[in-house]
Amino acid sequence: MPRFAANLSMMYTEHPFLERFAAAAADGFKAVEFLFPYEHTPAELARRLRDHSLTQVLFNLPPGDSAGGERGIAALPGREAEFAASVEQALAYALATGCTRMHAMAGLVPASADRAVMRSTYVSNLRRAAAMLAPHHITLLIEPINTRDMPGYFLNHQQAAHDVVTEVGASNLKVQMDLYHCQIMEGDLSMRLRRHLPNVGHMQIAGVPQRHEPDSGEINHRHLFKLIDELGYEGYVGCEYRPRGRTSDGLAWFQAYRDKA
Numbered sequence: 349m350p351r352f353a354a355n356l357s358m359m360y361t362e363h364p365f366l367e368r369f370a371a372a373a374a375d376g377f378k379a380v381e382f383l384f385p386y387e388h389t390p391a392e393l394a395r396r397l398r399d400h401s402l403t404q405v406l407f408n409l410p411p412g413d414s415a416g417g418e419r420g421i422a423a424l425p426g427r428e429a430e431f432a433a434s435v436e437q438a439l440a441y442a443l444a445t446g447c448t449r450m451h452a453m454a455g456l457v458p459a460s461a462d463r464a465v466m467r468s469t470y471v472s473n474l475r476r477a478a479a480m481l482a483p484h485h486i487t488l489l490i491e492p493i494n495t496r497d498m499p500g501y502f503l504n505h506q507q508a509a510h511d512v513v514t515e516v517g518a519s520n521l522k523v524q525m526d527l528y529h530c531q532i533m534e535g536d537l538s539m540r541l542r543r544h545l546p547n548v549g550h551m552q553i554a555g556v557p558q559r560h561e562p563d564s565g566e567i568n569h570r571h572l573f574k575l576i577d578e579l580g581y582e583g584y585v586g587c588e589y590r591p592r593g594r595t596s597d598g599l600a601w602f603q604a605y606r607d608k609a
Contacts (some may be wrong), residue, residue, distance in 0.1 A: 349608050350573050350581075353379035353405045355552075355588040360595045366396060373400035375596055376606035381406035381586045384414075386437070390444030397445055404445040405584045406489070406524075406550055409452045409477075410434040420453020422477075422490075423470035423502045435477045442486055449550050451489045451524055452477060454502035466502060471515050478518035487549045491524035494532040497559075504533055506544055513547060522549025526588065531556045531567055538575055545579050554589035561589055563601035573605075 354360070354377040360368035366388065372380055378401070385393055385407050397404055412418035412427070421427040421434070431452075438450050454470055457463065478488045492509045493501045503509055509523045525548045527537055534540065555565035562569040576585075591598045599606075 349605060350576060350585045351379065351583075352377065352602065352605060353381045353403075353584045353586045355381050355383075355586050357383040358588055358590055361591075362594055366392070369396040369400045369402060371595070373402055375599055376602070377402070379403040379405045379584055381584075381588075383408050384411065385441050385445075386410060390441045393441070394444045394446075404447040406449045406451060406586060407438070407441065407447060409438045409450055411453050412455065418455065419498060419501060420455040422452045422473045423454040423466045424458075425465055425469045428469070428473060431473050432476060432480075435480050439481065439484065439486070442481075443484065448485060449487045449489055449524075450481070451491055451550075454490065456498075456500040457502050463502075467512075470502070471512060474512070474516045474521055475518060478516065478521045482518070482520050485520075487520045487522055488518070489522055489524040489549050491526060492529055492533065493526075494529040496532055497529070506530060506534060506540055510544060510547055523547055524550045524552065526552040526554075527567065527569075527572065528552065528554040528556055528559060528588070537567065537572060541572065541575055541579065545576065545581055548581070548583070550583055550586065551576070551581070552586040552588040554587075559590050560592050561598045561601055562587070563598075569601075 354372040356368040360371045363371050380402050412421040421431050442450060481488055490509050492503050492505050495504055513521050513523060531537060553562045555562050556567050
């Protein structure tokens with residue numbers, strides 16, 4: 349049975365962030381993820397996790413100047429020292445919270461950028477970051493993101509991500525496979541799962557096209573949940589969706605899995 353993690357950046361937004369841990373636990377979630385933890389101290393987040401018996405399964409490295417529109421810096425030439433520092437910053441949070449997966453966002457492609465140089469920078473940065481995290485048994489993740497939600501993002505397709513992982517050659521670098529992004533860019537989800545799942549380190553879901561609960565839209569999530577069980581996936585499935593209303597009111601889809609757990 350899939351193990352689901354509530355994404356606290358997108359779910360439970362009717363509550364202040366630090367109160368979302370309690371809300372997720374009350375609804376039966378045993379694990380959580382979120383985008384960025386850096387507005388709060390590692391100790392405070394660790395306390396919330398401990399108080400509500402929750403496992404932290406994922407968060408992102410610092411994205412650069414997010415207020416200025418940046419969406420990661422891993423593939424941006426000239427930002428290598430800043431990227432290395434961001435890994436160190438994120439590592440402090442991972443060690444405090446017991447999180448064993450971190451996502452490194454590639455970044456947006458600047459106008460007139462040389463994509464070959466960006467790819468070389470990306471590979472080099474990921475290789476260095478994976479080496480920094482390996483002694484702590486932390487897996488680094490890269491995620492293809494669709495061009496509708498994030499125009500200009502450097503990495504968009506599953507095979508491209510797996511090719512980068514192969515080139516980096518680090519055993520603790522995996523792909524974060526978000527079925528929402530994959531459906532928008534490529535479709536054919538069942539076959540892509542069969543092809544790629546052995547090198548997937550984390551999965552995420554949302555309804556397509558509105559990114560609401562996984563109980564409507566064009567993806568048959570019940571079929572896919574059964575398939576990933578059949579394929580032996582043992583990681584977490586992050587619920588990175590925007591609820592149609594109050595988060596708790598939209599969890600009918602989760603009821604059967606919560607009861608089995």
